[in-house]
Amino acid sequence: MVSGGAFAEAGADLELREIHKRFPGFTAIESLDLTIPAGSFFALLGPSGCGKTTTLRLVAGLEQPTSGQILIGGKDVTNVKPYRRPVNTVFQSYALFPHMTVLENVAFGLKRRRIADPTRKAHEALELVELDHLAQRKPQQLSGGQQQRVALARAVVNRPALLLLDEPLGALDLKLRRQMQLELKNIQQEVGLTFLHVTHDQEEAMTMADTVAVMNKGEIEQMGSPEELYELPKTVFVANFLGQSNLFTGDVRGDNGDTIVVEVAGVPVAVPKARAQRHRGLVTIGVRPEKLLLHPSRPEPAAGVNVLGPGRVIDVSFTGVSTQYTVAVPGIGEVIVFAQNMVFGPVVQAGAEVWVSWRVEHGFGLADELPDDGDRFIDDTTTGGIAQQTKEELLEELEEG
Amino acid sequence: MAFAAFGGGGAAAATANEPVHLRGGWVAVGLLAPGLAYLLLFFLAPLVSLLMTSLQVAPEGAGKGEYVPGFEWSNYATAISTYWPHILRSFGYALTATVAALLVGYPIAYFIGVTARKWPLVQALALTLVIAPFFISFLLRTLAWKQILGDNGWIAQTLHSLGWLPSDQNIVGTDFSVIFGLTYNFIPFMVLPIYTSLERLDRRYLEAGNDLYARPSTTFWRVTLPLSLPGVVSGTLLTFIPAAGDYINASQIYLGSINTAMVGNVIDRTFLESQEYPIAAALSVLLMGIILVIVAIYVKRSGTEDLG
Ligand SMILES: Nc1ncnc2c1ncn2[C@@H]1O[C@H](COP(=O)(O)OP(=O)(O)OP(=O)(O)O)[C@@H](O)[C@H]1O
Ligand SMILES: [Mg+2]
Numbered sequence: 001m002v003s004g005g006a007f008a009e010a011g012a013d014l015e016l017r018e019i020h021k022r023f024p025g026f027t028a029i030e031s032l033d034l035t036i037p038a039g040s041f042f043a044l045l046g047p048s049g050c051g052k053t054t055t056l057r058l059v060a061g062l063e064q065p066t067s068g069q070i071l072i073g074g075k076d077v078t079n080v081k082p083y084r085r086p087v088n089t090v091f092q093s094y095a096l097f098p099h100m101t102v103l104e105n106v107a108f109g110l111k112r113r114r115i116a117d118p119t120r121k122a123h124e125a126l127e128l129v130e131l132d133h134l135a136q137r138k139p140q141q142l143s144g145g146q147q148q149r150v151a152l153a154r155a156v157v158n159r160p161a162l163l164l165l166d167e168p169l170g171a172l173d174l175k176l177r178r179q180m181q182l183e184l185k186n187i188q189q190e191v192g193l194t195f196l197h198v199t200h201d202q203e204e205a206m207t208m209a210d211t212v213a214v215m216n217k218g219e220i221e222q223m224g225s226p227e228e229l230y231e232l233p234k235t236v237f238v239a240n241f242l243g244q245s246n247l248f249t250g251d252v253r254g255d256n257g258d259t260i261v262v263e264v265a266g267v268p269v270a271v272p273k274a275r276a277q278r279h280r281g282l283v284t285i286g287v288r289p290e291k292l293l294l295h296p297s298r299p300e301p302a303a304g305v306n307v308l309g310p311g312r313v314i315d316v317s318f319t320g321v322s323t324q325y326t327v328a329v330p331g332i333g334e335v336i337v338f339a340q341n342m343v344f345g346p347v348v349q350a351g352a353e354v355w356v357s358w359r360v361e362h363g364f365g366l367a368d369e370l371p372d373d374g375d376r377f378i379d380d381t382t383t384g385g386i387a388q389q390t391k392e393e394l395l396e397e398l399e400e401g
Numbered sequence: 402m403a404f405a406a407f408g409g410g411g412a413a414a415a416t417a418n419e420p421v422h423l424r425g426g427w428v429a430v431g432l433l434a435p436g437l438a439y440l441l442l443f444f445l446a447p448l449v450s451l452l453m454t455s456l457q458v459a460p461e462g463a464g465k466g467e468y469v470p471g472f473e474w475s476n477y478a479t480a481i482s483t484y485w486p487h488i489l490r491s492f493g494y495a496l497t498a499t500v501a502a503l504l505v506g507y508p509i510a511y512f513i514g515v516t517a518r519k520w521p522l523v524q525a526l527a528l529t530l531v532i533a534p535f536f537i538s539f540l541l542r543t544l545a546w547k548q549i550l551g552d553n554g555w556i557a558q559t560l561h562s563l564g565w566l567p568s569d570q571n572i573v574g575t576d577f578s579v580i581f582g583l584t585y586n587f588i589p590f591m592v593l594p595i596y597t598s599l600e601r602l603d604r605r606y607l608e609a610g611n612d613l614y615a616r617p618s619t620t621f622w623r624v625t626l627p628l629s630l631p632g633v634v635s636g637t638l639l640t641f642i643p644a645a646g647d648y649i650n651a652s653q654i655y656l657g658s659i660n661t662a663m664v665g666n667v668i669d670r671t672f673l674e675s676q677e678y679p680i681a682a683a684l685s686v687l688l689m690g691i692i693l694v695i696v697a698i699y700v701k702r703s704g705t706e707d708l709g
Contacts, residue, residue: 062608082611095609099627108623109613158613 007115008086011194012073012161013038014059019068021054021218028054030218032068036211039192041185043205046215047241052198053092055215056164059196060089072162083112088155092166092198094147096139102126102150103135109158125157126150128183144171152180156187163188165197169204181208202242206230214238230288234277235368239286246335247286249370252279259360265331269306269363276365284366290338291362294325294348295355306363308332309355316350323347327354455682466676473679480683484667488687491663492695494576495645498583499591502640503633505584506591510632511625513592514599531592539586543655546585550578550656574658582650590639598632599625634703642692664688 014036021029028051036042044052057063059070061082070078077085088109096105103122110118126132129149139147148171155163168184169177185208188195199205205212206226213223214237222229222238233239239247248269254261259270260279271285287306299307311329318341325337325348335356339347348354458471481488509531517524534542550556550572560566572578602625610620626633648665651657657666664684672681 060612062611081616082608083614083616087612089609089612091605091609091612093605095603095605097606097609097624099624099630108610108615112614112619154613 007159008161008191008193010161010192011039012086013071014162014194014196015069015071016055016059017069017071019055019058019070020066021051021058021063022066028218029058029065032218032220034213034220034223036194036196038073038194040210041188041195041197041208043209043212044196044198044215045200045202045205045212045241047200050215051218052215053166054218056089056166056196056198059162060087060164061085062089086161087164088158088160089164090151090155090166090168092170094139094151096147096150096154098139101136101138102131102142105139105150106154106157108154113158121157122153125153128156128187129153129180145173145176148172149180152184156184159191159193162194162196165195167199168197169199170201177204184208206242212242214241216241232275232364233286234366236284236366236370239364239366244289244336245286246289246292247284247366247370248332249282249284251282255279260365262365264308265329267308267332269308270360271363271365272361275361275363277367278365282369284369285363286366287358287363289324289336290322290340291358292335292337292356293358294327294337294339295357296348296352298355299357304360305357306360307355307357308335310353311335311356313348313350313352313354316348325354327356329356451682451685454678455686457679457682459679466678468678476679476683477687480680480687483680484664484684487662487664487667488684488691490661491645491665491688492691494580494583494651494663495641495647497580498587498644499637499641501580501584502588502591503637506588506636507595507633509588510592510595510599510629514596515602515604515625528596531589531596534589540649540655543582543586543649546578546582547573547656550581573656574653574661576661578656579651579661579663582656583644583647586647586650587640587644590643591636594635594639595629595632598629602628630703634700638696638699642696645692646688 014034016032016034019029019032019034021027032055044055046052054063058065059072061077061080065078068078069076072086096102097108100108103119103126106125107118107122110121115121123132123135126135129152131146131149131153134142134146139150142150148168152165152168155165165184169180172180181204184195184197187193197205197209209226211223212226212229214221214229216237222234229238229242233242233245236247239245248262248264250262250264250269252260253263253268256270258274259272260276260283261268261270262283262285263269264285269285273279276283276285295309298309299305301307308329309327311327311332313325314328314334315324315326317324320341322338322340325339327335327337329335337356453470454468455476456470456472456474457468457476458473459467460469463469509527513524513527513531517527548554552571552573557566557572560572561568566572606624606628607620610624611617615623645663646665648663648669649655651661651663651666652669653659662670664687668681668684668688671677671684
């Protein structure tokens with residue numbers, strides 16, 4: 001599979017078919033189907049413990065799926081040993097060999113494949129991550145961020161058809177992180193390699209990837225281009241995990257051809273049918289905070305505009321380019337509005353009475369509903385949630401056994 | 402308040418640096434004193450006495466075992482010229498036994514330290530089995546091997562009947578049986594240090610090796626073995642040093658014969674039987690000196706100072 005003596009000429013596509021992964025007493029991956037086209041930059045985004053590392057380990061061959069198939073470049077590699085897969089990994093824990101110098105670490109893969117001139121190529125890779133001056137040091141003599149860059153160089157230097165990156169920039173400061181993001185993107189585009197990039201930094205995923213998949217509890221919740229995911233989230237989890245959302249729940253009361261009308265605390269709110277996952281019954285709808293406008297007086301009713309209010313501004317916080325207003329609307333709860341700082345200072349002060357409006361086409365309808373407790377910014381990864389999940393899995397396991 | 406205390410502590414430590422240092426020095430001396438006294442009494446004193454004995458001279462007309470202090474350097478020349486085959490044999494046996502113990506011991510240590518990680522019970526059991534022989538005196542165990550390998554034992558009989566061993570030859574009393582005995586007796590000393598360093602080996606390094614195109618055998622040579630080198634160095638030293646000075650396995654009462662005598666047996670004989678105290682002492686000093694030189698070169702070459 002791995003061609004000795006030469007780098008991959010192009011990226012390979014990756015296909016996961018119906019992958020399940022059970023650890024004793026815990027299901028880490030639940031029926032995962034995923035196709036990553038050759039030469040694409042694919043980001044896997046999700047909260048801690050959702051199974052991202054496990055997915056990468058399955059692809060690298062360090063873990064065997066309980067069931068399912070893994071195809072790289074169209075070939076079934078499910079039973080192929082890791083050292084025969086055209087894949088390299090930047091490990092979340094770096095795993096740099098402690099008995100070798102930085103240079104020896106980076107040249108390791110090249111030497112195993114008998115690539116010509118491994119030392120020069122290793123130096124080049126180290127230059128790329130700006131660490132060539134530390135080539136003779138041992139890994140334990142480096143800082144965490146430096147070790148992470150060595151791990152990056154050690155994988156990238158092999159130019160594998162498929163590169164797996166497990167939070168490869170997590171330990172770097174913002175400036176270095178941006179710089180490495182650019183370098184990575186360059187390497188990926190230069191050779192047309194396939195990158196599978198795991199991160200829980202949504203901004204990183206959005207700026208670097210062609211396609212983003214949001215993972216939750218061992219399943220992919222939604223997948224698409226960054227814009228698509230942001231503008232049209234399909235589940236509560238995605239709507240809240242990628243950026244912030246204002247979510248409202250209500251019954252569908254009308255159908256105007258292109259739009260459905262949802263009654264939110266007595267106020268009719270229109271959502272385009274094409275942007276709604278469900279068209280009847282109790283539904284959760286949402287709109288992004290920057291799509292909202294604040295009005296100091298009740299706006300004139302207009303076609304194609306939803307209005308909520310009046311509400312009271314309970315918090316104003318300045319975040320640089322924009323200001324975040326929190327508006328409490330009776331019967332609905334808190335609504336968040338981001339407004340660009342076009343003028344000096346906030347448009348309205350805390351305590352002011354305001355109305356919020358947004359264009360109908362900016363709204364979206366979700367496939368699932370808000371959790372019962374009505375907390376619209378619930379984090380699915382609370383320890384309580386994980387403990388509950390684990391308990392359920394255990395009970396299931398016990399029943400089966 | 403914690404903040405203030407922290408700042409104050411830092412400043413105090415900085416200004417009071419010197420006295421703290423001195424006090425630390427005296428505490429260290431105090432703590433070291435019992436150990437130093439012990440070394441002085443039980444190591445240095447016998448060593449000096451040994452060196453002096455090795456230079457003693459037999460006065461005119463003295464009887465057996467009668468010597469007076471002197472500077473008879475020729476004792477060393479006599480010891481070397483008479484007993485060099487035994488010296489060579491000692492180090493040859495010790496080296497062979499060390500290599501054999503490493504070849505047998507490493508896989509055992511690997512099994513306990515890495516393979517059996519998934520099964521703590523198996524791990525505990527295997528470790529117990531490695532240590533268990535210590536509960537029986539090693540003299541008894543060596544005698545037991547003499548029985549097993551002896552002419553009436555099933556091994557020798559089987560080999561004889563198969564014709565693999567000529568009927569006029571034995572197993573006991575040969576180079577093989579002595580090296581076998583040495584290997585057997587020192588295997589636990591080889592296994593335990595290697596096990597200790599393998600047990601700490603992080604599996605993630607092996608996975609990284611695998612991910613970087615190294616097949617399991619390459620990963621072993623390039624990653625596992627170098628990372629367990631500190632254990633290998635201690636294990637080989639703990640085997641080689643006592644094996645070179647051993648005189649039980651090679652003695653005629655146990656697994657040896659006249660033809661397998663090692664330096665230890667010669668020292669034993671010259672001291673207790675022929676009472677040539679200076680020669681016995683000179684041999685002891687030589688043995689110690691050679692071991693020291695070999696160990697120093699070995700430790701330096703294996704570069705253990707780099708490894709954690
Ligand atoms: N060997 C294992 N045995 C049992 N459970 C495991 C094992 N490895 C992982 N898990 C569980 O599988 C789940 C997914 O783990 P994984 O490491 O893939 O998470 P992750 O998405 O990479 O998280 P993070 O962002 O914190 O790195 C976790 O709940 C974890 O506890
Ligand atoms: Mg992870």
